[in-house]
Amino acid sequence: MTQNPGRRGFLLGGAVLGAGALVAACTSNEPAAQASAPAAAPAAGGANDAPGEKVVIGFSAPAADHGWIAAIAKNATDAAAQFSDVEFKAVEPTNDINQQISAVESLIQAKVDALVILPNDGEQLNQVARQAMDAGIPVINLDRVFPDKLSYRTWLGGDNYGMGVAAGHFIGKTLKDKGVSDPVILEIQGIATLPLTQERSKGFADALKTYGFSVTAQQDAKFTVESGTQVASNLLQAHKKIDAIWNHDDDQGIGVLAAIKEAGRDEFFMVGGAGSANAMRDIQADNGVLKATVTYSPTMAGSAIKLARLVAQGKGMSDLLEQEVPQSITLASATITKENVQKYLPLGFES
Known part of the structure; x- marks a missing residue:
């Protein structure tokens, strides 16, 4: 990633x-020029697409x-x-x-x-x-x-930090709404040593903290399907009760979901990361543990x-x-659920 x-x-x-x-930001790295006359009105939307x-x-x-x-x-x-x-x-x-x-x-x-x-x-x-x-x-x-x-x-x-925040809020709010106290929350990272992973984990922890929750266990899966399967299997064996899982990456999520299916576990829900098309289709079908994914498109x-x-x-x-x-x-990192997945499906990538 x-x-x-x-x-x-x-x-x-x-x-x-x-x-x-394009997405618009509000700042520039250059100082604003002084002008005696008002600034010209912006061009009409789409004008920049005309051949130049x-x-x-x-x-x-x-x-x-x-x-x-x-x-x-x-x-x-x-x-x-x-x-x-x-x-x-x-x-x-x-x-x-x-x-x-x-x-x-x-x-x-x-x-x-x-x-x-x-x-x-x-x-x-x-x-x-x-x-x-x-x-x-x-x-x-x-x-x-x-x-x-x-x-x-x-x-x-x-926004890697924002991915973690989005995942944390979805999990935190869902658990609060269910009245769950002292939940078991697992986090499956990409590569733990990368700054991007550390930012995602920090955002996740910060958001969970606002609900009074914290991560129970955390392990990285190297952004690969194979590692996703292995890490998820280990975590499932180590935790007989799980309330929620955040998996940082939908590509490695294929392996994570395979391990969950193999173990026959469904007492928890899972949030993915990045916004793959296959993850969105699983969310749309709503017949498994994957209930949302947060985008990094x-x-x-x-x-x-x-x-x-x-x-x-x-x-x-x-x-x-x-x-x-x-x-x-x-x-920004958006949260995709079954309520809005149809809008995002055309933007998904195949894992």
Whole structure:
């Protein structure tokens, strides 16, 4: 999945948007200019989608060995295809740091008009992103953040802390409404050492605390189906009574749900994470333990392509008064339940 970018941007109150949709933030990294006349009214919604100057957008991301990452590439490709004025230049996806650096360098040498980069590791690709910016190529940093703000024009990503908060509130409120006291709440993380996982866990703990609850046991499952099965099996054996489970990742959730089915346990409910289509279908069917999932949508890649196009064409976002695209945009984490799942199904990715 992703490394935590920190909750640096303006947290947007909204849900997951479609592959081409943008989310608006309210701040810019540049000081407001003094003007003697009133600011011009923003363009009508959709005006920025009209064909403009032809731009070449380079794209680099990790290899699609995970459903979420595969959906990142698809959303980027689909968004670029919507515009006749965009030439999409994607390099071979890779999980090798040096290969990704070389691939980005090839895009710099090709003198693309903008770059969208989801780095395997923000710190290790920081320097090559800085090279692009120093060469006058604006970089849209997708999700895993570059530590040097001079290495990107705009950062766009999800809210890991917000995922935990959303999951914690759903579980906390559900248990309170049922009158459960001293509940057994389990947490199945992705990779425990990653900052993103730590942010998710902190948000979860903070939200549960508002209901007087806490996590009973916590274990990481490495973002894989196999580990999901193993970890869930261990937790089920260790806890004869469970009230709720939060599983951070719907991809590994396939294994978690398989272990639950194998054990024949159904006395608890579960919340997933990221918003996969298969998880949404399970929620819609409402015939198992999975009752909700909290989003961390790969549609952000489509939004990043739209942002790159606007920046390369010197445009702002038509719903904002400012003339420039914001420097940082944090997407909100929505809670998907059987009541609203139909709205989100078209945005789900296949695990």
